[in-house]
Amino acid sequence: MSLAVSGLVAGYGATTVLRGVDLVVPAGHVVALLGPNGSGKTTLLRACSGLLQPSAGTVTVDGADRTGLAPHDLVTAGVCHVPEGRAVFPGMTVAENLRLLAPPGVPDHVERAADAFPVLGRKLDQVAGTLSGGEQQMLALSRAFLQAPRYILLDEVSMGLAPRVVEEIFAALRRLAERGSALLLVEQFVHLALALADLVYVMDRGRIAFQGEPVELDASALAAAYLAAGTRA
Numbered sequence: 001m002s003l004a005v006s007g008l009v010a011g012y013g014a015t016t017v018l019r020g021v022d023l024v025v026p027a028g029h030v031v032a033l034l035g036p037n038g039s040g041k042t043t044l045l046r047a048c049s050g051l052l053q054p055s056a057g058t059v060t061v062d063g064a065d066r067t068g069l070a071p072h073d074l075v076t077a078g079v080c081h082v083p084e085g086r087a088v089f090p091g092m093t094v095a096e097n098l099r100l101l102a103p104p105g106v107p108d109h110v111e112r113a114a115d116a117f118p119v120l121g122r123k124l125d126q127v128a129g130t131l132s133g134g135e136q137q138m139l140a141l142s143r144a145f146l147q148a149p150r151y152i153l154l155d156e157v158s159m160g161l162a163p164r165v166v167e168e169i170f171a172a173l174r175r176l177a178e179r180g181s182a183l184l185l186v187e188q189f190v191h192l193a194l195a196l197a198d199l200v201y202v203m204d205r206g207r208i209a210f211q212g213e214p215v216e217l218d219a220s221a222l223a224a225a226y227l228a229a230g231t232r233a
């Protein structure tokens with residue numbers, strides 16, 4: 001059982017970004033996806049969740065070919081994408097956001113979200129755009145707690161948050177993993193991501209440059225991957 005992409009090619013208009021990506025997220029495992037800015041991490045997550053149609057290759061979920069499905073069909077197939085940025089409806093209240101995030105048939109969505117993030121339970125009537133950055137990210141993350149998906153794609157969910165809030169977000173990620181969801185984790189806090197991860201992939205210019213266990217990824221190899229990108233710019 002896994003979320004797997006094979007030979008994936010995708011991009012924007014005439015620009016090819018992913019140039020034949022093979023990656024496997026085994027069920028119940030945490031996979032860190034690292035790589036320099038612009039290497040294609042966000043593009044890969046978008047292709048996995050149906051937000052971007054690949055021009056070649058396949059996306060397979062638990063053995064079934066799901067290539068080219070629309071985002072809501074991939075949600076049904078068990079894939080939840082927490083996109084980059086604060087993915088909330090800023091003009092709606094916390095309660096209204098939760099109602100929109102909850103899949104049909106989850107009547108206790110408010111309780112589940114408040115259980116995951118007690119602060120949300122205390123601010124149900126607050127307009128989401130007035131929450132702190134960390135609270136907004138918790139609200140965005142609560143979709144993963146409501147959907148209980150088999151695979152969760154997380155794009156820089158700790159971006160721009162204070163260290164204490166980053167710790168809280170990572171504690172939530174650990175709880176999601178403990179509940180049995182597999183995580184594909186794109187993170188700028190590389191050491192936190194590697195501490196949680198069973199496997200790590202490094203992307204470079206739309207290709208996988210390294211795959212292995214975190215212990216196999218030594219610090220100098222990682223630094224080299226990032227520095228190489230910096231000097232190319």
Ligand SMILES: Nc1ncnc2c1ncn2[C@@H]1O[C@H](COP(=O)(O)OP(=O)(O)OP(=O)(O)O)[C@@H](O)[C@H]1O
Binds near residue numbers: 035037042043
């Ligand atoms: N909507 C778009 N239209 C055109 N090009 C895009 C679009 N989104 C991304 N790109 C380009 O695709 C390439 C890969 O971008 P992507 O966002 O996947 O990188 P990333 O690895 O997530 O980078 P970062 O670490 O900065 O988030 C970049 O060259 C970027 O400029």
Ligand SMILES: [Mg+2]
Binds near residue numbers: 041
């Ligand atoms: Mg990105």
